[in-house]
Structures are given as C-alpha cells and as structure tokens.
Amino acid sequence: MKQEFTITVYTENQIGLLNRIAILFSRRKINIESLNTSPSEVEGIHRFTIVINETEEVVKKLARQIEKQVDVLKAYFNTGEEIVWQELALYKVSTDEIAEKVKVERLLREYGARAVVIRKDYTVFETTGHRQETDRLVEVLEPFGLIEFVRSGRVAIIKASSGFHEKLKEFEQTEPGEELVENEYLDKRDEVFTM
Amino acid sequence: MDTLELTAEKVEANEKTVVSGSVAVLEAFLAEGANIIFGYPGGAIMPIYDALYDYRDRLHHVLVRHEQGAIHAAQGFARTSGKTGVVFATSGPGATNLVTGLADAMIDSTPLVCITGQVFAHLLGTDAFQETDVINITTPVTKWNYQVTDATEIPSVLAKAFYIAGSGRPGPVLIDITKNAQLQKFDYDGYKRCDHIRSYRPKPIIRKEFVERAAKLINEAQKPFVIFGQGVILGKAEKEFKKFIEKAGIPAAWTILGLSALPTDHPLNMGMLGMHGNYGPNLLTNECDVLIAVGMRFDDRVTGRLDKYAKQAKVIHLDIDPAEIDKNVKTTVPVWGDCKETLPMLTDLLEQKVYPQWLEKFRDCRDQEEETCIDQELHPLTGQITMGEVINTLNELTGGEAVIVTDVGQHQMVACRYARFKESKSNVTSGGLGTMGFALPAAIGAKFGAQHRTVVAVIGDGGFQMTLQELGTIMQSEVNVKIIILNNQFLGMVRQWQELFHERRYSFVDITSPDFVMVAKGYRISGQRVDDRVNLRNALQAMLDHPSAYLLEVMVGKENNVFPMVPQGCSVSEIRLK
Numbered sequence: 177m178k179q180e181f182t183i184t185v186y187t188e189n190q191i192g193l194l195n196r197i198a199i200l201f202s203r204r205k206i207n208i209e210s211l212n213t214s215p216s217e218v219e220g221i222h223r224f225t226i227v228i229n230e231t232e233e234v235v236k237k238l239a240r241q242i243e244k245q246v247d248v249l250k251a252y253f254n255t256g257e258e259i260v261w262q263e264l265a266l267y268k269v270s271t272d273e274i275a276e277k278v279k280v281e282r283l284l285r286e287y288g289a290r291a292v293v294i295r296k297d298y299t300v301f302e303t304t305g306h307r308q309e310t311d312r313l314v315e316v317l318e319p320f321g322l323i324e325f326v327r328s329g330r331v332a333i334i335k336a337s338s339g340f341h342e343k344l345k346e347f348e349q350t351e352p353g354e355e356l357v358e359n360e361y362l363d364k365r366d367e368v369f370t371m
Numbered sequence: 372m373d374t375l376e377l378t379a380e381k382v383e384a385n386e387k388t389v390v391s392g393s394v395a396v397l398e399a400f401l402a403e404g405a406n407i408i409f410g411y412p413g414g415a416i417m418p419i420y421d422a423l424y425d426y427r428d429r430l431h432h433v434l435v436r437h438e439q440g441a442i443h444a445a446q447g448f449a450r451t452s453g454k455t456g457v458v459f460a461t462s463g464p465g466a467t468n469l470v471t472g473l474a475d476a477m478i479d480s481t482p483l484v485c486i487t488g489q490v491f492a493h494l495l496g497t498d499a500f501q502e503t504d505v506i507n508i509t510t511p512v513t514k515w516n517y518q519v520t521d522a523t524e525i526p527s528v529l530a531k532a533f534y535i536a537g538s539g540r541p542g543p544v545l546i547d548i549t550k551n552a553q554l555q556k557f558d559y560d561g562y563k564r565c566d567h568i569r570s571y572r573p574k575p576i577i578r579k580e581f582v583e584r585a586a587k588l589i590n591e592a593q594k595p596f597v598i599f600g601q602g603v604i605l606g607k608a609e610k611e612f613k614k615f616i617e618k619a620g621i622p623a624a625w626t627i628l629g630l631s632a633l634p635t636d637h638p639l640n641m642g643m644l645g646m647h648g649n650y651g652p653n654l655l656t657n658e659c660d661v662l663i664a665v666g667m668r669f670d671d672r673v674t675g676r677l678d679k680y681a682k683q684a685k686v687i688h689l690d691i692d693p694a695e696i697d698k699n700v701k702t703t704v705p706v707w708g709d710c711k712e713t714l715p716m717l718t719d720l721l722e723q724k725v726y727p728q729w730l731e732k733f734r735d736c737r738d739q740e741e742e743t744c745i746d747q748e749l750h751p752l753t754g755q756i757t758m759g760e761v762i763n764t765l766n767e768l769t770g771g772e773a774v775i776v777t778d779v780g781q782h783q784m785v786a787c788r789y790a791r792f793k794e795s796k797s798n799v800t801s802g803g804l805g806t807m808g809f810a811l812p813a814a815i816g817a818k819f820g821a822q823h824r825t826v827v828a829v830i831g832d833g834g835f836q837m838t839l840q841e842l843g844t845i846m847q848s849e850v851n852v853k854i855i856i857l858n859n860q861f862l863g864m865v866r867q868w869q870e871l872f873h874e875r876r877y878s879f880v881d882i883t884s885p886d887f888v889m890v891a892k893g894y895r896i897s898g899q900r901v902d903d904r905v906n907l908r909n910a911l912q913a914m915l916d917h918p919s920a921y922l923l924e925v926m927v928g929k930e931n932n933v934f935p936m937v938p939q940g941c942s943v944s945e946i947r948l949k
Contacts, residue, residue: 188570191518196510203511240694246515246535249570347569 180209181235181253182261182332185224186216186340188247197224197248200241206230210263212329218340221249227330249347254334261332265310266292267301267317268324274299280320287313298323390559392522392552393422396486399529401429402562405457405484407448407819408432409441413461414501416488418553420459433819433848436840438465440812442472443838446481447816450799451774451824453607455482455537456816462488463501466508466547471806473512473543478803479628480605482541484532492520492549505547514542522555530565539573540692541605575693577708577716585687585704586720588661594729595621596659598644598652598673601628601802602666602690602710609633609795611714612665618718620725622733624652626667627783628802631792635771641733645673646937647784651736653935653943656681658732663687666710669699670803679942689713743948744934749789755928756904758785758857764908765827765855766791768915773825774799776817776852778810778834781863784933786829796821808837814852815844825853825915832858832884842894845920853914854898854922856887859929867932891922898922 187193194213201208209227216223228235235253242251271294274280284291287309289301303310307327314325390398396419400406408430412420423432435441438460445456460469466487476483490499506518515535519528528546536544589595603612609632616623616633622641623633633640642649644656653675656662662684667673674680677699685703688696689710696705706713748759762785765773771791776799777783783800792798799817801809814828835856845852862880869877891898898921901910907925914921937946 192506192510192516195507199511237694237698240696240698244692244694246568246571344569350567 178229178231180227180229180256181232182256182259182330183224183226183228183235183239183242184252184254184332184334185226185242186249186251186343187222187224188249189220189222190247193222193245193247196245197226197242200238201226201228204234204238206234206238210329212331214331216340218344221340221344225330225332250340250343252334252337254332258336259332259334261306261330262304263307263310263328263330264302264304265313265325265327267303267313267322268298269301269317270321270323271295271297271299273320277320280317283313283316289313387558389556391418391422392519392525392548392555392557393419395522395525395557395559395562396529396548396553397422397426397430398559399526399533399562400457401426402564403455403529403533405455405533406430408457408459409435409444409448409816410459411435411438411441411461411465412459413465413488415462415490415550416459416465416486416553418550419486419488419548432459433815433844435812435815436843437838438468439471439808440815440838440841440844442469442476442483442485443806443809443812444816444819444841444844445483445485446472446476446479446809447776447799447813447818448820449481449483449816450813450820451796451817451826452820453796454820455484455533455541458483458485460485460487461501462490462505463503465501466505467503469545470508470512471804473509473545475801475804475806475809476543477512477514479801480541480601481543482536483543484529484536485543485545487545487547488553489518489547489549491551493551495520495549505545509545512543513545516545516547518547518549519552520549522552522557525552526559526562527565530563531568534565534568535571539571574691574709575707577706577713579716581704581706582713582716583720585663585706586717588685588687588704589619589621589663589717590720590722592661594655594659594726595619595661595663596655596684597621597623597663597665598626598656598667599623599629599632599665600626600667601632603629603632604795606666606691606709606711608666608709608711608714611711611718613637615714615718615721618723619721620723621663622726622730624649626670626673626802627787627798627800629667630787630790631795631797634793635791642737643788645670646675646939647788647933647935648673648937649737649788650740650935650946650948651733653937653946654736655732657683657942657944659684661685661687663689664700665689665714666691668695671699674699675937675941675943675945679944689717740935740948748785756902756907756925757931758782758859758927759789760904761855761857761907761911761925761927762786762789762829764911768908768911769825769827773797773827774817774821776800776810776814776826776828778828778830779805779807779864780831780834781859781867781931781933782829782831782857784864785857807831807834810834811838811854812841812844814854815841815848815850818850818852826851827853827855829855829857831863832856832860832887833862833882835887836882836884839890842891842896846894846896849919851919853917854891854920855914856922856924857927858884858887858924859927859931860884861929863931864933866930870930870932871938887922887924896920896922898924900924900926902926
C-alpha cells in the first residue's frame with residue numbers, strides 16, 4: 177500500500193548531488209512531492225528532506241540506492257507519525273478585499289496566519305503547519321481572490337533521532353565501528369519481513 | 372618525485388614543485404600504476420596530450436578510432452587485468468561517445484577512470500564550441516563524477532577517483548577537467564593515494580550472526596544450490612569460492628559474468644544460469660531448498676519470471692553492495708561484505724558433505740540437454756557449420772587457455788555456453804547492458820590486460836559492423852587479437868525472437884555485410900573465410916598460429932536458434948529444450 181514517506185538524507189555539500197539524488201526517483205518514475213535542502217545540525221553536512229508517496233518496499237530500496245551514492249552519508253525514511261514536520265506557505269490577497277470583508281480577517285485569524293507585508297494594493301500572509309492546514313486556507317481564500325500562493329518544501333525532524341554529530345564521528349573513522357550498521361532495520365528483520 | 376624531473380620546474384627558493392594540471396593528471400596515473408591509456412585527442416584535452424608527449428616512455432597511450440572504442444578497450448583491460456582501466460577523451464562529442472561504455476561498465480561493475488577535457492571554465496554554460504554538460508549526462512551511468520575547474524584539486528580528485536572506481540563494488544568514474552585547469556600551474560605537493568572517504572563505505576561490516584545463520588541453513592539443507600556471479604572475480608575470491616563449494620559439496624552454476632571464476636571442468640560446475648543457460652541449473656533452481664547467491668544480482672535474464680523464481684527455497688545472498696540485497700529476490704539471510712572475507716568465514720562453519728542424489732538430478736538434466744540440443748550443436752554431421760562447433764573446436768585447440776571476448780547476441784550465448792575455461796578473468800562480455808560492438812575494442816584492451824595470453828574475440832556479423840573501425844587500432848598498435856566472425860547473415864538473436872514470438876515476421880534483421888576478409892586486408896590484417904566444415908579446424912589452427920592479428924570469418928547456419936531458452940516472462944521451470 178502506498179503511503180507518505182519522508183526521506184531524510186545527510187550528505188556532503190557537493191555540486192551535482194541534488195541531480196544525482198533526484199534522478200534516482202525520476203528513473204523509477206516516482207514523483208517527488210516535496211524537496212528541501214538545508215544545512216544540518218553538523219557544520220558542512222547538508223540535509224535533504226524528500227517526501228514521496230510509495231510503498232514501504234519501494235522506499236526501502238530507494239533509501240539504499242540513495243545511501244549508495246558516494247557523497248551521501250546516510251538516508252532515513254519515516255512515516256508521518258515518526259517525525260515532527262512543518263511546511264510554510266505564503267498567500268497574497270488584495271488589501272481592499274480584506275479591509276472590506278470582515279470574514280477574511282476572521283479566517284486569517286482562525287488559521288493563525290501572520291501578515292508579512294501590508295501594502296495599499298496587496299497583503300502577504302504566511303502560515304506554517306501541515307499541508308492539510310495550508311491547503312484549507314487556500315480553499316477558503318479563493319472566493320475572495322487569492323492573487324498568489326506558494327508553499328515550501330517540507331522540513332522534518334525525526335523524533336527518535338539523536339542527531340548526526342555522533343554518527344559523523346563514526347563515519348570519519350577509517351574502520352567503521354559496530355555502531356555504523358547500514359540499514360539498521362535489519363536488526364528488526366523478523367518484524368519487518370514476512371516471507 | 373623522480374618521475375617529475377623531466378617536466379617540472381623546480382622553484383629553488385621555496386623548494387616547491389610547480390606543475391601544470393595536466394602533469395598532475397599523468398603523475399596520478401603513474402602513481403596508480405595506470406600506465407596503459409586508451410584515448411583520442413581533441414581540442415579541450417590538448418594540454419593533457421601535450422604533457423603526455425613527455426611521458427611516452429612511462430605511459431603507453433593507445434590511439435583508438437572512436438571514443439566508444441577507447442572505453443570498451445579500457446573495460447576489456449580491466450576485466451582481464453583486474454586493474455582499473457583509464458580513458459582520455461575530449462569534450463563534447465568525445466565525451467558523449469563514452470556514454471555507452473560508461474553505462475556498460477556501470478551495470479557490469481567495471482572499474483574505470485575516464486578523463487574528459489572540458490572547455491575553459493569561463494565558457495561553461497555559454498554553448499561554447501564542443502561544450503556539453505558531461506557531468507549531468509553521465510551522472511546516472513557513473514559511480515561518481517566530478518568537474519575540476521582548478522588545477523590544485525587534481526591530485527586529490529584523481530586519488531578519490533581511483534579509490535572509488537576500484538573499491539567496494541567497482542564502477543566507472545568520470546573526471547571532467549576544464550582546459551584552464553589543465554594549463555594552470557600550481558604548487559604540487561606530490562600524489563597521495565586515497566584510502567578513506569567519510570561518506571563512502573565500500574565494504575559493509577560483516578555481521579557474524581548472519582554468517583552463522585547462513586551456515587546453519589546450509590548445514591541443514593538437503594538440496595542446496597549455489598549460484599555465482601562476477602563478485603567472485605571482482606573480489607579475487609576464486610580460491611575461497613572453490614573451497615566453499617568443495618567443502619559443502621554443493622553444485623554451482625554461474626551467470627555469464629561469473630563465467631571462468633570456477634574452472635569449467637570442475638565436478639561441481641553445473642553450467643550456466645538464465646535465459647539461454649543450461650537445463651539443470653534453471654530447472655533445479657525451482658527445486659533446491661537453499662539457494663546461495665554469491666556476488667550476483669538476480670538479473671531478470673537470470674531469474675525469468677520473479678514471482679515464480681525459487682519460491683520454495685530459503686535464499687542466502689552474499690554481496691558487497693547492500694542495495695542488491697532484497698532488490699529483486701527477497702533473502703532469508705543476507706550476508707553483506709566482500710566475499711573474499713565472508714566465504715572463508717562461512718566455509719569454516721560448514722560441515723563436509725556430499726549430495727550424490729541431488730547431483731544425480733543435475734546429471735540427468737545434463738543428459739537430456741546433451742541429447743536434445745548440445746549434441747547437434749557441437750557435433751552436427753550435415754548442414755552448415757554451427758556456432759557451437761566453432762567454439763568446441765576452438766576449445767580443443769586452445770585447451771581452454773584462451774581469453775574469450777564476446778559481443779552480444781546468439782554467438783555470445785553459444786560462446787558462453789560452450790567455451791571452456793581453466794583460468795579466472797578469461798571471459799569478457801557485455802552482460803548487463805548487452806552492447807553490440809563491444810567485443811572488438813574490448814578484445815584490444817583484453818590483450819593489453821593479459822599480454823601473454825591468447826585473446827580470441829567472437830563476434831557476430833551485426834556487432835562487428837558497429838565498431839569495425841577499431842581494426843585501425845589493431846593495425847596501428849599491432850595488437851595480436853584473433854577475431855572470429857560468426858556470420859549467419861542475420862541479426863540472429865532478434866531473428867530468433869521474431870521466429871518464435873512474432874510469427875516469423877523478419878522485420879529488418881536481414882543484414883548485408885561487406886567482404887570482412889577484404890576489409891581486414893585493407894587494414895593489413897590477415898584472414899580467411901570458411902564455409903565448409905572440413906576446413907574449420909585448420910582455419911582455426913592457422914588463426915591461432917598466425918604471429919599477429921587475424922580475422923576468421925565463419926559462415927554458419929542462417930536460421931539456427933539458441934536453445935535451451937527460458938522465454939521472456941516465463942519461469943525458469945518453463946525452460947524449453949527446443
């Protein structure tokens with residue numbers, strides 16, 4: 177069964193790596209729902225957050241293919257319950273419209289939107305939250321003339337992760353320690369696989 | 372630093388050596404022992420070729436006729452020598468001509484370092500003359516690639532390139548160097564080989580508990596079966612592998628890239644897997660109780676229909692690449708690691724065993740196959756010459772000592788099925804990608820990689836015409852390769868499929884050939900054509916005895932088919948003997 181997975185990839189900061197990772201998806205005709213690259217908790221290490229809708233089996237194989245890339249340190253994949261995640265959205269609406277219609281103002285308050293820019297002709301609001309929330313605001317604003325809408329890629333924190341500082345030390349050793357086991361889920365193999 | 376004396380300008384004042392980026396490239400090659408380069412010059416790689424002029428005594432450059440020829444030759448070299456093959460090509464078309472070879476090397480795990488020239492850094496992205504986005508074009512077909520725009524990066528980038536290409540599961544690496552970086556002079560600290568990259572784990576950690584679980588499964592098995600691939604050869608684990616199957620008494624069969632890792636006449640060698648493999652190995656895959664895969668990747672040509680593949684068996688998979696585990700076939704016990712290390716660990720835990728009844732089944736299958744297909748292929752009494760009897764006669768004359776390089780198609784399947792090998796690294800073929808035109812250039816490289824061995828290229832009339840320009844390389848570089856063209860005047864494999872699956876609608880498989888012997892003569896290569904069985908042995912002997920390159924064209928049956936066959940989309944149990 178397909179479901180939403182968030183893939184977190186720790187990488188070196190290397191030109192061309194985005195392409196190398198992206199083509200692993202496009203080659204298998206898998207659509208990337210959302211993609212974000214940013215620095216990570218460790219200086220010099222980059223962090224990709226990629227959202228796809230796929231079966232667990234496919235995402236597992238993909239994670240291994242990603243991890244196989246020379247400049248990739250580690251790839252994790254998680255379901256929505258295993259992560260804390262946010263997306264940011266910007267909405268541009270006509271200032272007149274807001275001024276005239278009390279309902280709009282109420283809606284914006286209700287959805288926790290913050291005004292980023294207020295001009296005579298338009299106002300830009302921002303919300304952060306889960307996709308369903310930002311989507312809903314789009315729907316309710318549309319009747320009032322939503323001029324522009326944009327949403328960022330997802331950023332996610334893995335609840336169970338203790339960060340990458342310690343892991344990196346393992347990677348830097350010439351001989352990897354026992355800690356550094358590829359695809360750690362293998363320990364839980366009997367639970368994961370049904371033959 | 373002795374090697375630098377010729378070219379480096381020593382700056383007395385600060386004791387530093389100043390060299391150009393180009394010289395740094397060649398120094399890296401020397402340090403890595405990569406002293407046979409296959410290449411073709413051009414505008415954007417001219418500074419490297421200029422530097423190479425002073426290294427002619429230490430670096431042997433083979434001028435090919437097309438960049439595809441260069442990369443296939445480097446592949447052939449890597450496959451027979453066990454070393455990393457190296458290639459020079461220029462920017463633009465030079466680089467794009469490498470793509471087929473890169474894809475071939477990627478899927479067949481061949482270690483290569485390819486250097487491409489690139490336009491000046493300031494011209495990148497301007498659609499300059501012979502500029503192409505080589506890095507992005509080659510990303511999916513390289514293990515790693517990198518563009519150098521500053522010469523100071525060259526020593527460390529090349530060290531990484533050689534390390535990545537040759538370690539773990541090997542593969543092709545491409546380094547694109549802009550012309551300004553080739554020309555740029557910089558303070559050179561010498562070349563340091565790379566042995567660690569923090570984001571790169573060439574060898575997964577061997578987990579003992581999995582080795583133990585694998586050993587337990589094998590010890591309890593009634594009908595164990597080993598299938599092995601090129602991992603055994605790439606891991607240089609032929610001895611370890613032999614010990615493993617001998618102690619456990621397990622029958623073993625090979626993928627076409629694993630061919631020659633185990634001597635053909637070894638009593639436990641049961642033959643070839645896959646679409647045109649032997650009857651027993653295919654049929655009994657679906658009867659064994661424990662299937663042990665060593666250094667192979669369950670290619671679809673090996674497994675046939677996956678949902679009917681070895682479903683009854685517990686599967687043990689030994690591989691160095693964690694991404695291969697469970698990729699196609701779900702394993703019961705994965706054993707990650709270099710099989711050079713994991714095989715002895717496993718062997719230690721195994722009980723000495725024999726399976727006479729189980730082996731008998733393989734022999735029964737063999738007998739059936741001999742009767743239905745092999746006999747008439749190897750010993751036909753009437754009709755035109757068969758591909759099988761050419762290979763069989765060649766075996767007799769070479770005693771299984773030759774390196775056999777094959778192209779792609781019917782002749783490839785026949786050669787892999789019937790060639791006899793005593794030594795490892797003796798079979799060079801394009802397995803995963805199936806690149807027609809591979810054999811002739813690959814044979815050139817194979818000869819450079821195994822200079823004291825006889826190298827025989829077996830090629831079809833179609834594939835030969837894809838890269839026959841490399842006869843020029845054979846002529847100029849005086850490469851002593853023996854070329855056998857098995858000419859059935861058809862694109863035979865496609866024709867066979869059209870016959871079997873497309874109601875004999877022979878759509879564009881009727882290929883006309885030139886007079887190959889005459890073409891060879893034009894390149895000052897001796898040769899002859901044989902179309903009568905009585906002359907075959909003498910002609911092959913004449914080819915082998917000839918002191919230099921030789922082309923033998925053998926006219927074979929036009930509409931012969933390769934059997935057995937597992938039709939596409941069928942299970943290995945549905946293998947057809949005719």
